[in-house]
Amino acid sequence: xxxxxxxxxxxxxxxxxxxxxxxxxxxxxxxxxxxxxxxxxxxxxxxxxxxxxxxxxxxxxxxxxxxxxxxxxxxxxxxxxxxxxxxxxxxxxxxxxxxxxxxxxxxxxxxxxxxxxxxxxxxxxxxxxxxxxxxxxxxxxxxxxxxxxxxxxxxxxxxxxxxxxxxxxxxxxxxxxxxxxxxxxxxxxxxxxxxxxxxxxxxxxxxxxxxxxxxxxxxxxxxxxxxxxxxxxxxxxxxxxxxxxxxxxxxxxxxxxxxxxxxxxxxxxxxxxxxxxxxxxxxxxxxxxxxxxxxxxxxxxxxxxxxxxxxxxxxxxxxxxxxxxxxxxxxxxxxxxxxxxxxx
Amino acid sequence: xxxxxxxxxxxxxxxxxxxxxxxxxxxxxxxxxxxxxxxxxxxxxxxxxxxxxxxxxxxxxxxxxxxxxxxxxxxxxxxxxxxxxxxxxxxxxxxxxxxxxxxxxxxxxxxxxxxxxxxxxxxxxxxxxxxxxxxxxxxxxxxxxxxxxxxxxxxxxxxxxxxxxxxxxxxxxxxxxxxxxxxxxxxxxxxxxxxxxxxxxxxxxxxxxxxxxxxxxxxxxxxxxxxxxxxxxxxxxxxxxxxxxxxxxxxxxxxxxxxxxxxxxxxxxxxxxxxxxxxxxxxxxxxxxxxxxxxxxxxxxxxxxxxxxxxxxxxxxxxxxxxxxxxxxxxxxxxxxxxxxxxxxxxxxxxxxxxxxxxxxxxxxxxxxxxxxxxxxxxxxxxxxxxxx
Ligand SMILES: Cc1ncc(C[n+]2csc(CCOP(=O)(O)OP(=O)(O)O)c2C)c(N)n1
Ligand SMILES: [Mg+2]
Numbered sequence: 001x002x003x004x005x006x007x008x009x010x011x012x013x014x015x016x017x018x019x020x021x022x023x024x025x026x027x028x029x030x031x032x033x034x035x036x037x038x039x040x041x042x043x044x045x046x047x048x049x050x051x052x053x054x055x056x057x058x059x060x061x062x063x064x065x066x067x068x069x070x071x072x073x074x075x076x077x078x079x080x081x082x083x084x085x086x087x088x089x090x091x092x093x094x095x096x097x098x099x100x101x102x103x104x105x106x107x108x109x110x111x112x113x114x115x116x117x118x119x120x121x122x123x124x125x126x127x128x129x130x131x132x133x134x135x136x137x138x139x140x141x142x143x144x145x146x147x148x149x150x151x152x153x154x155x156x157x158x159x160x161x162x163x164x165x166x167x168x169x170x171x172x173x174x175x176x177x178x179x180x181x182x183x184x185x186x187x188x189x190x191x192x193x194x195x196x197x198x199x200x201x202x203x204x205x206x207x208x209x210x211x212x213x214x215x216x217x218x219x220x221x222x223x224x225x226x227x228x229x230x231x232x233x234x235x236x237x238x239x240x241x242x243x244x245x246x247x248x249x250x251x252x253x254x255x256x257x258x259x260x261x262x263x264x265x266x267x268x269x270x271x272x273x274x275x276x277x278x279x280x281x282x283x284x285x286x287x288x289x290x291x292x293x294x295x296x297x298x299x300x301x302x303x304x305x306x307x308x309x310x311x312x313x314x315x316x317x318x319x320x321x322x323x324x325x326x327x328x329x330x331x332x333x334x335x336x337x338x339x340x341x342x343x344x
Numbered sequence: 345x346x347x348x349x350x351x352x353x354x355x356x357x358x359x360x361x362x363x364x365x366x367x368x369x370x371x372x373x374x375x376x377x378x379x380x381x382x383x384x385x386x387x388x389x390x391x392x393x394x395x396x397x398x399x400x401x402x403x404x405x406x407x408x409x410x411x412x413x414x415x416x417x418x419x420x421x422x423x424x425x426x427x428x429x430x431x432x433x434x435x436x437x438x439x440x441x442x443x444x445x446x447x448x449x450x451x452x453x454x455x456x457x458x459x460x461x462x463x464x465x466x467x468x469x470x471x472x473x474x475x476x477x478x479x480x481x482x483x484x485x486x487x488x489x490x491x492x493x494x495x496x497x498x499x500x501x502x503x504x505x506x507x508x509x510x511x512x513x514x515x516x517x518x519x520x521x522x523x524x525x526x527x528x529x530x531x532x533x534x535x536x537x538x539x540x541x542x543x544x545x546x547x548x549x550x551x552x553x554x555x556x557x558x559x560x561x562x563x564x565x566x567x568x569x570x571x572x573x574x575x576x577x578x579x580x581x582x583x584x585x586x587x588x589x590x591x592x593x594x595x596x597x598x599x600x601x602x603x604x605x606x607x608x609x610x611x612x613x614x615x616x617x618x619x620x621x622x623x624x625x626x627x628x629x630x631x632x633x634x635x636x637x638x639x640x641x642x643x644x645x646x647x648x649x650x651x652x653x654x655x656x657x658x659x660x661x662x663x664x665x666x667x668x669x670x671x672x673x674x675x676x677x678x679x680x681x682x683x684x685x686x687x688x689x690x691x692x693x694x695x696x697x698x699x700x701x702x703x704x705x706x707x708x709x710x711x712x713x714x715x716x717x718x719x720x721x722x723x724x725x726x727x728x729x730x731x732x733x
Contacts, residue, residue, distance in 0.1 A: 034513075060513055066543055071502050071536030078506020081491065082514070098532075105496045106503070113480035113492055116698045151699055174701045204704070251704040 010191040015163045019049045019125075019181065021194045022167035023087065027057050030085060033171060036063040037072060037089030037125075046091055047127055047186055069099035076122055077106050085121045087171055093128040093180075094137040100145070107176045108151030122176045123167070128156075129222040129272050131184035131319055133312040139183075140309055141222075141273035146178045147249055147282070153203055154249040156180040158224035160190035162207075162247060164197045173203060182222035204251030208260060212242035215266035215332055218257060218283060220246040223270045223320055230325040239329055249279060257283070258290045265296040266332045270320050275303030297333035371580045378573035378585040382617045385593040386650045394592050396660055402439060402591045403651050403661075404669050409435035409459050410648055411673035412468060413622075415680050416458075416475075420626040424684045426477045429456045433621030436591035436647035437523075437553045439463045444598035445521055452491040452504040452522035456553075460523060461490050468680045478688040498528040501537030501550065508541075508548040508605070519605045520548045521598070527558020529572050538613065542579040547605035549598065550613045553588060555620035560633040576613035588616030589647040592654075619645075692718060 026033045035050055041064035044051030053062040065072050069090060076086035090096035103124070111119045130139030146154045155170055155177055157163040163181070170177035192198075209224065210231050217227040224245050231241040244260050246253065261267045267287055269280035280301035287299050302320040310318045385391050413432040419425040431438050434456075442463035445451060453460050458471040466488055473482025474493050481492040491507075494500035504522035511518035528534055529552055541548050552572050556563060569575055576583030586597045594616050601612035619642035623630040630639075655661035696703055696711040703711065 066536075066539055068536040068539065070533055071505075071540045074499065074502025074533060074536065075506030075509065075540050078503035078508070078520075079510040080506075081485070081503060082507045082510035084510045084513070101496060101499060101533075102502070105499060109480075110492070111700070112698045114485055114698075115479065115481070115694070116701075117481075117484040117486055118492070119701065153700075251700075252706065254705065 008193045008196040010193045010196075012189045013160055013192040013194070014187050014189050015157070015160050015181075016047060016049050016186040017194070018160045018163040018192060018197070019167055020051055020053070021197065022164045022171070023050060023053060024056070025197075026087070026168060026171045027053060027061055030171075032083060032085045033087060034061055034063060034079065034084055035087045035089070036065050036076060038065060038067050038091050040064060040089050045089060047181075047183070049125070049181070049186075050089065069096060070102050073099040073102040073107065073122075073124065077102060077110065077120065080120050080122050081110075081118055085123075085171065087123045087125065090124060090126045092134075092138050093126055093140040093142045096124070096126050096142070099124075103146075103152070103178075104149050108149045111175065112151060119174045120176045121174045123170045123173075123179050124176065125167075125179045125181060127183045127186070128180040129182050129184065130309060130315050131222060131272075133315070134183070135312060136309075139312075139315065141271065141304060143178075143180060143249060143271075144273050144278050147279060151176070152250060153177045154180065155203060155247065156182065156221035156249070157247065158182065158185065158209075158219075158221050158245050160188065160192045161198045162201070162245075164192075164194075165200050166203070166247060168200045169203050172200070177203070180221060184222055185225070188225070201247070204248045204253055206244050206246045206248070206253040206256040208242060208256065209245045210241070210243040212240040212264065214240045214264055215268065215329055216242045216244055216257075216260045216264045217268050217270055217325065217329075218244045218246065218260075219270040220249060222272055226320060226322060227270050227325065230322045230329075233322055234326060234329060237326065237330075241329065252283075252286070254286060254290060257287065261287050261291045261299075262294040265294055266329075267295075267299045268302060268325065268328050268332070269299065270302045270325060272304050272319055274306045275301055276306045278303050297331075300328050300331060302328050373577050376577045376580070376582045378571060378576070378583040378615070382585045382587040383593050383597060384587045384590050385596060386590045386654050391592065391654055392658075396658065398595070399592065399651070399655060399658075400660060400665065402436075402443070402595060403648075403655060404672065405439040405443065405463050406435045406591060406648050406651060407669045408673045408676055409439055409463060411677045412459055412462060412680070415677040416468075416472065417622065417626060419472075419681070419684050422685075425472060425475045427625050427627055428475055429625045430620075430622035431456055431459045433642060433646070434553055434555055434588065434618045435459065436594050437551065437588045437616045437618055440591055440594035440598055441521055441523060441551055443595055444602050445519070446602075448489065448516070448518050449602070450489045450491065450504070450507055450518065450520045452500045452507075452520060453493050454497070454500065454523055454525065454528070455493050455495050456525065457523045458493065461488075461493075464488070464490060466490060468676070469683050472684070473688070476684070476688065478690060479694070498524055498531035498533040498537070500524075501533055502540065504548050504550075505537050505541045505544070505546050505611075508546040509544050512547055517606050518547070519602050520546075521551060521602065522548065523551050523553065525558060526552060526554040526556070526563050526572060527561065527566055528552075529575065530558075530566050538576070538579045538581065538611070541611040542581045545608070545610040547608070548611045549601040549605055550611065551598065552613070552615045553618055554615055555588075555618050557620055557624070557634070559624045559628065560630075562633075571615060573613060573615035579613075581611045581613060584612060584614045586614060586616050588618030589645050589650060591647055591651055618647075 040050040041054040284299035438459040470482040504520040508520040573583035573585040
């Protein structure tokens, strides 16, 4: 049956709505999918992403659990061992840490240690990152911890359409996915139709969000809109910037990233998480190893400072913003630096 | 039965009119409490009621189990096992855990519980690959319904709860039995697992083998609880205390707990009081933290000796049965020894095969790199080998 044009009409929708729809469709299509976490049932989650799911599918399919993150993830491991496909919600980034041991020692390793006998088709949804005025422990960009753990996939959507597609792909994946939902994009809007939600993309493919010739901004999740805004502003400076949205940090799409950097010759990695030992260092190294002869300048990073996440009244100084991105782009050893005497 | 006294029920004039609105009495803790003494069967009148076939079956498994422990310990000295945490002295718990389960049930063992897996029918060589070091899990957990041997303490307990809960959601009458040590009860995962199990009324049984020590640390430094079985009460599940060296007693308590779980009665926590006769592992020196007298006192309460006394009293320990039991154990040990003396087949490419369902581009590159390194290594080795007479 083809949906009518009216039903598939694209209307403004939020990222949160697209995520809810992805969960709903997964629950409807696959009886082994179980959503579980703190307040996900009656309340619909503190960000309302599981709104209506318990009412539609029952308390066993959308389960309010006791308040214990290791217990939530640990029991989800047991459920996956029995053939279920749990989708776990951690209430906030910094409250996922109690589950870290289960994640590292079991979720990430189970398939490997059993030679494939016990795959872990688990999705761990984590509202993450700052920029929402959250008080202490509500704004961590924690992706580096997860990236340091082989066996996990780490995915983060930056658009409404991707929120749907990537979450469906994560749930369908037979390997565990840490699914980082940028909190400050929950209420971002785009024209989107839940009846024609778009393709479910494969995990591990980056997307070029803006074509440009002079330099590549490489980013993901909450920093994508900032980079797009910076790219727009850069036109005034005469820079034509390309913007790559990684979407999946693990698996990592070297191909798309390198193809872009080889074209532009310059790259800046932008993310909220701290710079030291953050994803930007890894990405810069990968680019340097693969594209050295195409580079006109060192790969630079715009990252959060190497500080504990700041209180909300100061967070704007910490988060990568348009100006800091443009200042960094300015340091990419442009030829005009030499002609205008700015080079050393 | 204790009568629950409701706060605010004081008859003093001017006292509160009653309990606050949110408070209501919940569960009567009395039936959940463990007995004051560990439950015993051997040497009591109850032993006379025991089925002779069960007694003999337990005995055969205990003798095999002891032999398995001594053989595995010997294999560490011969360099065939990297390490072995022996369950010598704890065989009654190991064997009873295995025999209390139906085939469709799941066992969740720790590193010390390879014997429980073997008593359930797992090939001892497959049970020992973790400790030999050729692969972490040497068997297919789904095929034998034995979870991977778990080393991070107590982290297997929530898995057992989740699996049991999943089975119930699917309408299967499967029970999970999870093993943990006395030290492991201090871990947060122990608490979370018991709490989830009770809230969900999951068909799961927790068996704590209280063997007196967590490596060197005695129970007194681990907890101030009246007993480990008492911890059950706080979660709203029954706690049972049993003599862990009395095989029929442990078997009886576990069988009852498994039955209860299967019938929808919810989880049970069982504390079996036993003793780790050997050091923590072959690499440990137990003389640094306990006296020889203490060990000797426990040897006098040996699970096999206790069973032999009972079997003899009932005229069941005939010379033929004793000899056949011994021979069977020796045969198992000889077979284990022989197969463990063969080098395991190792394929370095296995390192990349099961990290994900499909290798990532990066893992393909790394596997190619390793293969090239090995080929280069083989090429330089070959002439040297040919040169040998
Ligand atoms: C989370 C964790 N912390 C520490 C260890 C190191 N460790 C291995 S065994 C052990 C003692 C465990 O004692 P207990 O739970 O009583 O079990 P037993 O060894 O006596 O069977 C310790 C501390 C571990 N394996 N896991
Ligand atoms: Mg112990």
